[in-house]
Amino acid sequence: MHIPANKSLVNKHILLGVTGSIAAYKAAELVRRLRESGAEVRVVLSAGGAEFVTPLTFQALSGNPVHSELLDTEAEAAMGHIELARWADAVVIAPASANVIARLTQGRADDLLAAVCLATEAPVAVAPAMNQQMWANAATQDNLQQLRARGVHPFGPTEGGQACGETGPGRMLEAADIVRRTAELFDTGALAGLRVLITAGPTQEAIDPVRYLSNRSSGRMGYAVAQAAAEAGAHVTLVSGPTALATPPRVERIDVRSAEEMHAAVLGRATDADIFIASAAVADYRPAAPSEQKIKKTTDTLSLELVRNPDILAEVAALPGGPFTVGFAAETANLLEYARDKLARKDLDMIAANRVGGGLGFEAEENALSVIDANGVTELTQAPKAQLARRLTALIAEHFRRRSECFL
Numbered sequence: 001m002h003i004p005a006n007k008s009l010v011n012k013h014i015l016l017g018v019t020g021s022i023a024a025y026k027a028a029e030l031v032r033r034l035r036e037s038g039a040e041v042r043v044v045l046s047a048g049g050a051e052f053v054t055p056l057t058f059q060a061l062s063g064n065p066v067h068s069e070l071l072d073t074e075a076e077a078a079m080g081h082i083e084l085a086r087w088a089d090a091v092v093i094a095p096a097s098a099n100v101i102a103r104l105t106q107g108r109a110d111d112l113l114a115a116v117c118l119a120t121e122a123p124v125a126v127a128p129a130m131n132q133q134m135w136a137n138a139a140t141q142d143n144l145q146q147l148r149a150r151g152v153h154p155f156g157p158t159e160g161g162q163a164c165g166e167t168g169p170g171r172m173l174e175a176a177d178i179v180r181r182t183a184e185l186f187d188t189g190a191l192a193g194l195r196v197l198i199t200a201g202p203t204q205e206a207i208d209p210v211r212y213l214s215n216r217s218s219g220r221m222g223y224a225v226a227q228a229a230a231e232a233g234a235h236v237t238l239v240s241g242p243t244a245l246a247t248p249p250r251v252e253r254i255d256v257r258s259a260e261e262m263h264a265a266v267l268g269r270a271t272d273a274d275i276f277i278a279s280a281a282v283a284d285y286r287p288a289a290p291s292e293q294k295i296k297k298t299t300d301t302l303s304l305e306l307v308r309n310p311d312i313l314a315e316v317a318a319l320p321g322g323p324f325t326v327g328f329a330a331e332t333a334n335l336l337e338y339a340r341d342k343l344a345r346k347d348l349d350m351i352a353a354n355r356v357g358g359g360l361g362f363e364a365e366e367n368a369l370s371v372i373d374a375n376g377v378t379e380l381t382q383a384p385k386a387q388l389a390r391r392l393t394a395l396i397a398e399h400f401r402r403r404s405e406c407f408l
């Protein structure tokens with residue numbers, strides 16, 4: 001597959017809403033281009049949209065079933081409106097008719113697309129397509145203004161010849177422009193020019209040449225944070241324990257195995273970093289004297305003596321003039337209390353606490369975080385790790401900037 005230089009759409013979940021406008025035929029081209037840019041696409045087709053292009057076209061082009069019914073038990077069972085709303089990294093409505101713009105403004109939830117837009121935390125964009133008089137009408141302009149104030153991104157329209165024979169504003173942007181604008185939704189620039197150092201994954205502590213102690217960390221959260229930070233414009237260095245994950249685009253990765261190796265890799269770079277995010281599940285202990293030869297099962301019991309590993313995060317936080325430090329706390333109980341204790345004990349700027357167990361945490365696709373700093377707690381509700389990482393990154397950027405302003 002051809003991947004363009006701008007890789008912001010790689011692995012992104014784009015929910016494309018297609019509504020009733022003659023420009024719906026251009027949405028077919030848009031699906032193809034979004035997929036060429038590396039995105040996964042699901043189409044929500046409104047009743048009006050289905051008058052112009054059949055679901056089969058979008059199913060074939062997106063490689064996914066097309067969603068159109070809100071209250072159909074079968075469709076809801078396959079992927080309900082809340083699941084779709086969560087799945088989306090961005091919702092793009094192209095073409096957006098005057099009708100859907102009015103309905104979004106009212107906050108309606110009486111068809112699938114409107115309900116998804118209400119339920120999603122992802123950015124929503126509309127690419128208007130309508131007759132120039134409908135576009136110029138004060139009702140449409142007022143609606144757009146309200147949507148803009150609520151954070152909806154208008155993509156276009158442009159001017160030109162229209163299907164109705166008139167000429168003027170109201171033409172939908174070309175597919176290539178919509179793809180570019182969609183990619184820009186992820187390139188926030190919130191960390192532009194900053195150096196971000198991140199640890200991720202588990203560590204492996206050698207017992208002998210073939211065995212080790214480790215934990216269940218998949219590294220997914222740290223990798224997602226690395227990707228989000230790179231998209232926010234940071235220069236990202238990811239110090240990673242052993243994982244099965246691909247390096248995110250534009251991220252410099254340094255592979256390590258043990259806590260001591262991770263410690264050396266991080267401390268060698270920490271003074272150059274503006275922000276340090278410790279998401280690795282570093283083994284607290286390592287075997288005191290790993291055997292040089294494979295240990296043979298000659299005895300009924302075997303004891304391993306363990307010694308403490310260096311606390312990488314605490315050491316970075318203690319560096320004079322060191323980076324803004326963000327820790328993670330994975331807890332099964334007393335989440336906020338333990339996390340606050342870690343924030344204070346390690347002298348961190350921020351800590352992201354998550355509950356492990358019950359389908360959340362280390363090996364799960366989704367997560368939820370309570371982010372704590374000196375001013376209080378921000379709850380980031382359950383979402384796929386990539387989305388959560390973007391919200392966490394935005395929060396880190398905001399707090400980092402606030403702290404930097406205090407020092408000016």
Ligand code: CTP
Pocket residue numbers: 199259278279280281282283284309310311312313314326327328329330342
């Ligand atoms: N951490 C680290 N180096 C270590 C241990 C932990 O950098 N040797 C970092 C982790 O990356 C994470 C945070 O510290 O950001 C977790 O704190 P920690 O106190 O190690 O967590 P737990 O082991 O769960 O703590 P406790 O044993 O006190 O429950």
